[in-house]
Amino acid sequence: MxxxxxxxxxxxxxxxxxxxxxxxxxxxxxxxxxxxxxxxxxxxxxxxxxxxxxxxxxxxxxxxxxxxxxxxxxxxxxxxxxxxxxxxxxxxxxxxxxxxxxxxxxxxxxxxxxxxxxxxxxxxxxxxxxxxxxxxxxxxxxxxxxxxxxxxxxxxxxxxxxxxxxxxxxxxxxxxxxxxxxxxxxxxxxxxxxxxxxxxxxxxxxxxxxxxxxxxxxxxxxxxNKNVTVETNSRMLGFLHNDGEHLVDYDVKLENSTIIPPCYIGKDVILINATVGPNVSLGKGSHVVDSAIKNSLIQNHSHIKNAKLDNAMIGNHASFDGNFTSISIGDYSVLE
Structure with a gap:
């Protein structure tokens, strides 16, 4: 085949x-x-x-x-x-x-x-x-x-x-x-x-x-498009969670933070004073500080600070510090 x-x-x-x-x-x-x-x-x-x-x-x-x-x-x-x-x-x-x-x-x-x-x-x-x-x-x-x-x-x-x-x-x-x-x-x-x-x-x-x-x-x-891709990410997380698939990397570093499943959390992620989930994909090497994120798709090595995100999509190596909620920013973008 x-x-x-x-x-x-x-x-x-x-x-x-x-x-x-x-x-x-x-x-x-x-x-x-x-x-x-x-x-x-x-x-x-x-x-x-x-x-x-x-x-x-x-x-x-x-x-x-x-x-x-x-x-x-x-x-x-x-x-x-x-x-x-x-x-x-x-x-x-x-x-x-x-x-x-x-x-x-x-x-x-x-x-x-x-x-x-x-x-x-x-x-x-x-x-x-x-x-x-x-x-x-x-x-x-x-x-x-x-x-x-x-x-x-x-x-x-x-x-x-x-x-x-x-x-x-x-x-x-x-x-x-x-x-x-x-x-x-x-x-x-x-x-x-x-x-x-x-x-x-x-x-x-x-x-x-x-x-x-x-x-x-x-x-x-x-x-x-962005909205349906974020929705698809949420639905897929739900299916995988119900299938019993392990989605959170064992090395995630938590400090006064909570993960609400279903979520995908990649390797070397750091969460400080953060609430992540439900329905969030967070790529490897990303840092989330003083933030709450749900229903969002964030790729690798991005830094999120002082944010309250819902229906957001953020690319690789991006930096976001602000109070916008439903955002879509690409790779290497900086909003501070």
Whole structure:
């Protein structure tokens, strides 16, 4: 099994945090989004992962590539880096990794996390991860027949046709078949809105009689902007806490301070006259003094003083001393 992760976009809606770090490497409960994503996929497919192919932009830099290779290796897989130079659509992005499109593959976009408990139907030609939503008009959705097979894909329906939204994770029994269909789109300039769309390839596959089935997830968590990323961090902390995962480093130094779970507290964190939690991720090497923090995501080596934070997101090596509450500041920022 191979996993292909298109992640060449910078994530402009999550600025300033994505000015220095690609969105998929933003930590959620102490691990990069993309790390948690591929871990969750590995748990669902229950098969050995041979390779994880990451599709990035060259501007991300060598350090990002090193981190991605390490993520793959931690799962016992080979990491491969591909580049997408231009944002020409979902099909174009996937085809940037066409050399890896062989055998069974999972394609997963690295801006979403999920929780699921279903068995992957490896006899199907394709499985499309979906989540029941209240407002399907904002999403691409699938329609099912009475055999629980997908019979149509509808993009942002104005009238109700289905409430099963496509979350951006797909299984294909044959990577070669998908590659052939997407190559057809590129060769024949089949575009919508100036972009090559994966859904056009899926529609062609369906018309040829390939069997598509849904994989329904229990939770779908977005990381599109600051507010939903902080919310996703809180929800993930809750799930991990309920799973019994140890989230607070044993070396945290407490002085007249309280941690209210669920929280992730990294290595070498110092808390002085502080209350942290619930729903806080605090990266390694950070210091919090004379502050109260809840429902917030703070990355590595940041210093927080005289603060009362709620729904805040703070980058790496930042310094904050003040009475603002709901803030979003990027790496190396100083507010004093």
């Amino acid at each position: 191979k996993i292909i992760v298109p992640m060449a976009g910078r994530g402009s809606r999550l600025r300033p945090h994505t000015l220095t770090v690609p969105k998929p490497l933003i930590p959620i409960a102490g691990k990069p989004i993309v790390h948690r994503l591929v871990e969750d996929i590995a748990g669902v497919i229950n098969q050995e992962i041979e390779e994880i192919a990451f599709i990035i932009h060259k501007d991300f830099g060598k350090q990002v590539e090193v981190e991605l290779i390490e993520i793959a290796e931690k799962l016992g897989a080979r990491g491969v880096i591909y580049y997408q130079e231009q944002p020409l659509g979902t099909a174009h992005a996937i085809m940037s990794a066409k050399e890896s499109m062989s055998g069974p593959i999972v394609v997963a976009y690295a801006d979403t996390l999920f929780r699921a408990d279903f068995t992957l139907d490896t006899e199907a030609d394709s499985v499309i991860w979906v989540k029941q939503v209240e407002d399907p008009s904002a999403f691409g959705v699938v329609q099912l027949n009475d055999k629980n097979q997908i019979v149509d894909f509808v993009e942002k329906p104005k009238e109700f046709v289905s409430d099963l939204a496509i979350i951006g994770i797909y299984y294909f029994k044959s990577g070669e078949t998908l590659r052939s269909e997407l190559q057809y789109l590129l060769d024949n300039n089949v575009v919508k809105g100036g972009e090559y769309q994966l859904t056009d390839g899926l529609e062609n596959m369906k018309e040829k009689g390939l069997k598509f089935v849904p994989g329904k997830v229990d939770e779908w968590m977005d990381c599109g």
